[in-house]
Amino acid sequence: METWIQLGRGPLFQLACALLVLGLLRIVVLALVELVEAYRRSSGRGVNWREIAGETLGWLVPVGRLWRQRPLYSTVSVLFHVGLFVVPIFLAAHVLLWKRVLAVAWPALPQTVANVLTLVVIVAGLALFVSRVASASGRKLSRAQDYAWPLLLIVPFLTGYVCANLALGAQTYEAFMLVHVYTVDLILVLIPFSQIAHCVLAPFSQVVSAIAWKFPPGAGDRIAETLGQGESSLPPLRSGAEPVSVRKKVHAQ
Amino acid sequence: MDPLKLEQRSKVPTGQEVLETGQRPHLPLGFGLQEGAMENRPRRFLQAFAAILKHSNYRLALEQYMRVNARCGRCNVKCQIFQATGEACDLPCHRSELLLSVYRRHFTVSGVLRGRLLGDPGLQDDTIDKMAEAYYTCTLCRRCQLECPMGIDHGLITHLGRYILSEIGIVPRVSAAQTPEPSPDSTGGAEANPVPALLDNLPLLREEIKNATGVDVEFPVDRTGAEYLFFPDLSDDLEADTLMGSAAVFRATGDTWTLGAGFYDGLHYGLFYSDQILEHALQRMRGEADRLQVKTIVIGESGYAARSAKSFYPGCAGEGPAQPVVSLVEYTHRAWKSGRLKLRANAISERVTYHDPCNFARDGWIVEEPRELLQAICSDYVEMTPNRRDNFCCGGGGGTVSIGELRSYRTSVGGKAKAGQIRATGAKYCVAPCANCKKQLRELMEDQGIDCQIVGLHDLLYKAIVFE
Numbered sequence: 182m183e184t185w186i187q188l189g190r191g192p193l194f195q196l197a198c199a200l201l202v203l204g205l206l207r208i209v210v211l212a213l214v215e216l217v218e219a220y221r222r223s224s225g226r227g228v229n230w231r232e233i234a235g236e237t238l239g240w241l242v243p244v245g246r247l248w249r250q251r252p253l254y255s256t257v258s259v260l261f262h263v264g265l266f267v268v269p270i271f272l273a274a275h276v277l278l279w280k281r282v283l284a285v286a287w288p289a290l291p292q293t294v295a296n297v298l299t300l301v302v303i304v305a306g307l308a309l310f311v312s313r314v315a316s317a318s319g320r321k322l323s324r325a326q327d328y329a330w331p332l333l334l335i336v337p338f339l340t341g342y343v344c345a346n347l348a349l350g351a352q353t354y355e356a357f358m359l360v361h362v363y364t365v366d367l368i369l370v371l372i373p374f375s376q377i378a379h380c381v382l383a384p385f386s387q388v389v390s391a392i393a394w395k396f397p398p399g400a401g402d403r404i405a406e407t408l409g410q411g412e413s414s415l416p417p418l419r420s421g422a423e424p425v426s427v428r429k430k431v432h433a434q
Numbered sequence: 435m436d437p438l439k440l441e442q443r444s445k446v447p448t449g450q451e452v453l454e455t456g457q458r459p460h461l462p463l464g465f466g467l468q469e470g471a472m473e474n475r476p477r478r479f480l481q482a483f484a485a486i487l488k489h490s491n492y493r494l495a496l497e498q499y500m501r502v503n504a505r506c507g508r509c510n511v512k513c514q515i516f517q518a519t520g521e522a523c524d525l526p527c528h529r530s531e532l533l534l535s536v537y538r539r540h541f542t543v544s545g546v547l548r549g550r551l552l553g554d555p556g557l558q559d560d561t562i563d564k565m566a567e568a569y570y571t572c573t574l575c576r577r578c579q580l581e582c583p584m585g586i587d588h589g590l591i592t593h594l595g596r597y598i599l600s601e602i603g604i605v606p607r608v609s610a611a612q613t614p615e616p617s618p619d620s621t622g623g624a625e626a627n628p629v630p631a632l633l634d635n636l637p638l639l640r641e642e643i644k645n646a647t648g649v650d651v652e653f654p655v656d657r658t659g660a661e662y663l664f665f666p667d668l669s670d671d672l673e674a675d676t677l678m679g680s681a682a683v684f685r686a687t688g689d690t691w692t693l694g695a696g697f698y699d700g701l702h703y704g705l706f707y708s709d710q711i712l713e714h715a716l717q718r719m720r721g722e723a724d725r726l727q728v729k730t731i732v733i734g735e736s737g738y739a740a741r742s743a744k745s746f747y748p749g750c751a752g753e754g755p756a757q758p759v760v761s762l763v764e765y766t767h768r769a770w771k772s773g774r775l776k777l778r779a780n781a782i783s784e785r786v787t788y789h790d791p792c793n794f795a796r797d798g799w800i801v802e803e804p805r806e807l808l809q810a811i812c813s814d815y816v817e818m819t820p821n822r823r824d825n826f827c828c829g830g831g832g833g834t835v836s837i838g839e840l841r842s843y844r845t846s847v848g849g850k851a852k853a854g855q856i857r858a859t860g861a862k863y864c865v866a867p868c869a870n871c872k873k874q875l876r877e878l879m880e881d882q883g884i885d886c887q888i889v890g891l892h893d894l895l896y897k898a899i900v901f902e
Contacts, residue, residue, distance in 0.1 A: 215494045227745060227746075232798065250581055322525060322531070327505050376501065376502065378502065379501070386586065389498040393492060395745075396746060396749070397489065398713070398749060398752075400489045401711070401713045401714070404485045404601070404709075405710055408482060
């Protein structure tokens with residue numbers, strides 16, 4: 182088992198990190214290329230950069246604005262995010278690991294603080310999962326990955342906490358460590374391909390929305406032309422057309 | 435499932451039914467289907483979607499929203515439609531997902547591969563039905579965007595959804611009926627007020643002002659070389675009081691201005707559902723501004739016309755530097771601030787409140803200006819809550835105010851929050867500087883039995899202007 186742990190913590194971890202970085206780089210570069218292209222196409226006139234910068238910064242440091250609505254949910258969510266970022270990077274044992282991989286070291290968190298943050302992540306992750314399951318609108322919105330992610334994310338925290346704080350037999354310790362190491366590797370690889378990509382993409386949203394609202398000149402006509410509709414995309418109504426209504430399936434049941 | 439069931443319009447729900455049960459019967463929304471609109475809809479929808487993606491900037495937003503969407507559901511506290519119905523299908527995130535899932539399935543490599551592997555047949559008629567309803571349930575108020583930590587603009591998705599639907603011939607009846615290429619004497623405006631009707635009315639308005647104030651206020655038409663070209667706000671009627679107030683402000687400041695007899699109505703259905711219509715309307719606006727050699731375009735009290743001109747005129751109106759665009763509210767405020775417009779304090783003694791049109795306030799564009807003007811002339815000005823950027827939509831935004839069949843829905847579900855807000859102020863006048871909002875709010879006051887008069891900003895300013 183020791184060999185497997187070493188494999189997961191060594192070469193596989195490095196591979197996972199490489200895939201994570203490359204995967205995130207890919208989506209960021211693609212987003213930037215598309216953004217520049219869209220800006221160029223739209224001639225970029227009338228973009229309110231100040232507003233965009235303000236909103237972007239505002240959501241990066243959401244102090245104040247998050248608590249305007251659903252304060253409990255917001256608090257739990259923020260604690261969850263803080264723990265997710267801080268513990269993997271600043272836990273003492275991880276600092277050593279990072280030093281081995283990156284050859285760079287930084288100050289570590291006191292163990293007690295790391296322990297508390299770990300528990301916070303576990304509790305917050307479970308709370309987020311439960312709130313999603315418990316609310317009708319949450320269930321309506323959620324895909325499988327929305328349920329799976331909070332649970333998957335707390336596995337390394339749970340196993341890491343157990344390994345660091347409980348006196349375990351060698352075999353049990355290794356079993357926990359094995360799960361710890363491999364779930365981390367899995368998470369790192371999955372991030373670029375899932376909604377967790379928001380960890381790097383979220384700051385682009387405001388500028389993306391603003392540029393997407395800038396319609397490229399002539400686009401409407403070109404679209405109509407592509408669709409073979411010529412000058413006007415809206416031919417006159419069929420004579421004597423009767424109104425029809427759309428039945429809402431949810432009410433029809 | 436059957437495509438857009440061709441059943442006759444269902445019974446229009448009364449407001450009471452809706453409010454008490456918390457259930458929203460399906461929208462009594464009539465679609466003016468164009469020739470062939472019901473045939474091969476999924477295939478034509480995807481073709482239209484592909485063409486739009488090819489020539490526009492929407493792919494940028496779809497890619498971003500698809501990747502960052504965390505489904506946290508924060509938007510639900512902001513959506514007044516969801517708050518009124520409690521129906522999961524009215525969640526902004528869910529509404530957007532209808533289109534995002536089509537994009538993911540048909541326009542991304544992973545979606546296409548997964549579809550093949552799992553044997554997913556892809557877009558079906560029933561999803562198109564759902565989109566047709568969902569994207570006209572949304573009033574495009576964009577209030578949900580304020581609370582989205584991921585910055586998703588559901589209003590943009592609604593706009594895109596409507597655009598694709600319109601390209602395959604699915605458009606609410608009223609909008610389609612009023613947007614074809616205009617006849618020679620039509621303005622092409624959303625409410626299709628013909629030019630002769632306007633011209634006939636102007637002398638009457640002039641006389642009325644003279645009788646009331648003793649001042650001769652001109653309504654210049656086609657004056658070449660004027661400083662400002664003015665596009666008045668119009669709804670079903672000529673908003674006579676607002677138009678008189680607007681002209682009176684120009685008279686008081688002494689700036690030269692003109693109406694254009696070629697094209698005078700800034701309202702159109704472009705921003706609601708078609709980028710092509712939007713662009714054509716802006717080009718006609720540009721043509722008029724060039725023909726009359728004006729320096730600046732002023733858009734009257736219409737949030738919709740003002741935002742579509744302010745945001746899109748610079749980029750979409752044609753080659754070369756375009757004339758700057760200002761809203762009449764901004765113009766009046768500047769004139770008052772600089773001392774060129776004198777207003778009488780306490781000219782209005784009744785209680786007055788102010789409704790922020792979404793297209794003015796949501797992006798923080800025009801928020802304090804009308805308030806300062808109202809506070810200068812009213813002795814009893816009160817705010818409704820929430821207000822400014824966080825205001826509730828009138829309930830008839832996004833062009834839905836023009837869909838007559840939706841009145842009962844608009845004044846019960848859509849406008850429920852707004853009605854409560856206005857009632858709570860106890861105001862005699864509610865000022866709404868937007869033709870769209872005014873029409874909806876008047877119907878709302880009537881149907882909800884609230885004793886409050888809906889007026890434009892310049893209707894009240896007119897009573898307070900000091901002519902020198």
